[in-house]
Amino acid sequence: MGKSLESLLLIFLGLLIAPAGVFLAAYSIFSFLPESFSGLRGLCSLAAAAIALGVGMGWLYLGMSRFMNLKLGLFGERVVADELEGLKKQGYAVFHDVPCLGGSARFNLDHVVVGRGVVVVIETKTRRKPKGDKEGHKLSYNGQVLTWPGGQTSTGELEQAQRNADWLRRELKKEEKVDAVVHPVLTFPGWYVNGGPPQAPVTVVAHKMLAATLEKRFQPSLTQAQTDAVVRHLNRLCTNLEYADVE
Known part of the structure; x- marks a missing residue:
């Protein structure tokens, strides 16, 4: 159960870090374009933001799926634990x-x-x-x-x-x-x-x-x-x- 909670924290940290990392990496690459290509640099910056948004949405989807599976698993273990509780009286x-x-x-x-x-x-x-x-x-x-x-x-x-x-x-x-x-x-x-x-x-x-x-x-x-x-x-x-x- 401790690992499950730890996994949830990693999921939500990833939601913050992954898109930011993708954006910074892409922006750093585009920044090497000459000043004369300022218009292209702007378009590239927008593209980097779009890529980061896409990564973030994908990570969010995977994270929510993982979260729902963990929640379901924890619920199942709790239901079974409650069912076994009566055995203590025996x-x-x-x-x-x-x-x-x-x-x-x-x-x-x-x-x-x-x-x-x-x-x-x-x-x-x-x-x-x-x-x-x-x-x-x-x-x-x-x-x-x-x-x-x-x-x-x-x-x-x-x-x-x-x-x-x-x-x-x-x-x-x-x-x-x-x-x-x-x-x-x-x-x-x-x-x-x-x-x-x-x-x-x-x-x-x-x-x-x-x-x-x-x-x-x-x-x-x-x-x-x-x-x-x-x-x-x-x-x-x-x-x-x-x-x-x-x-």
């Missing part, structure tokens, strides 16, 4: 935006739920639904691929959810000597999920079904002492300043 510990280091790359886990001997990593993907399609809110999952309205398929989201769970499993084994079964879960706020066999390597559910799924689907694999160790380690990750600069 004795679960819930973590959001858990910072991680994988090799030289920094990343985060959108949500991690720990309790009753279970560890679950939840990846949230917020995607716009197609307009004018009564079935456009439905996503199908057969345990291997996601199928979107119109027949498009994807697996990247599933692979990311699995990688995140694998990272946390290795981290807990290395740092806490806890060999935990970490369940990867993928959710798409606002979408209805068709299918999703229980034996699938990644669980895909609608965000409103998260709490019920976590309570019913996964079997305990950790003792209370191991569960407490996992919670302590996640607390350390979330307060470790070395991990602060992550998305």
Whole structure:
């Protein structure tokens, strides 16, 4: 989330700097024209201003698109966080935006739920639904691929959810000597999920079904002492300043 806010600042700084830079560069080139070409120099200055305006409009369009995507993503994570909040009353510990280091790359886990001997990593993907399609809110999952309205398929989201769970499993084994079964879960706020066999390597559910799924689907694999160790380690990750600069 911190990276998202930083990206917004860079977008708006770019709106100021990019057009100004283009104008100054073009004006500097045109200034080498002889004084006798004063009329041409004026036209060139106007051309530089027009180019700068065009660059600024293009940057604004790209910036607003990026801004709307970031806003949508942050909204989706907030919706999921609110849905998971009730699990705390059931004795679960819930973590959001858990910072991680994988090799030289920094990343985060959108949500991690720990309790009753279970560890679950939840990846949230917020995607716009197609307009004018009564079935456009439905996503199908057969345990291997996601199928979107119109027949498009994807697996990247599933692979990311699995990688995140694998990272946390290795981290807990290395740092806490806890060999935990970490369940990867993928959710798409606002979408209805068709299918999703229980034996699938990644669980895909609608965000409103998260709490019920976590309570019913996964079997305990950790003792209370191991569960407490996992919670302590996640607390350390979330307060470790070395991990602060992550998305």
